[in-house]
Amino acid sequence: MHIIKLCVGVSSVEELIEWRTLRREQGFGRPDGLNVHRTRMMPKKADEIVGQGSLYWVIAGAVRARQVIADLKAETDGEGRSCCDILLEPELIRTTPYPRRPFQGWRYLQAKDAPPDLARAGEESPPEGMAEELAQLGLL
Structure with missing residues (x-):
């Protein structure tokens, strides 16, 4: 479950990688x-997700990357409301671009519906635009 x-x-x-780097540099x-x-x-299916699932990121209208979910923590925000911190492994794993319409919040994603990773271990991913074109042609 993802x-x-x-x-x-x-x-x-x-841009996501750059933003994360900047935030770390800012402490x-x-x-x-x-x-x-x-x-x-907080996801009700947390036990099916932690250590096994990933957070798939929809960027510019398509799923483009994922991060492994290390943990889910119940927290309280600055205004006293309940919330959930999703703790993610730092590595961003590019996925085959998969178009996705906008939606609010998060959704569960079944493993069978998750786009495959773009590159296998030791391989380099094609540039983002090229990957999208290859996916549209059914070559990824």
Whole structure:
């Protein structure tokens, strides 16, 4: 079981990597190196996700990358509301671009419906535009 979520305000995987690097340089990184993404609702299927699932990022209208979910933590925000911190492994794994319409919040994503990773271990991913064209042609 996975989660899929829009990556709002980011137009490419490279921009997400740059933003994460900048935030770490500004002192917002965790000592364990994990990335944190805060969302309002705690997944009810947390036990099926933690350590087994990934957060798939929808960037510029397509699923383009994923991060392994290390943990899900129930938290309280600055206004006293319940929320969930999704703790993510720092590595962004590019996926075959898969078109996805906008939606609010996050959704569950079944493993059978998740786009495959773009490159296998030791291989380099094709550039983002080329990957999208290859996917549209059915070659990825």
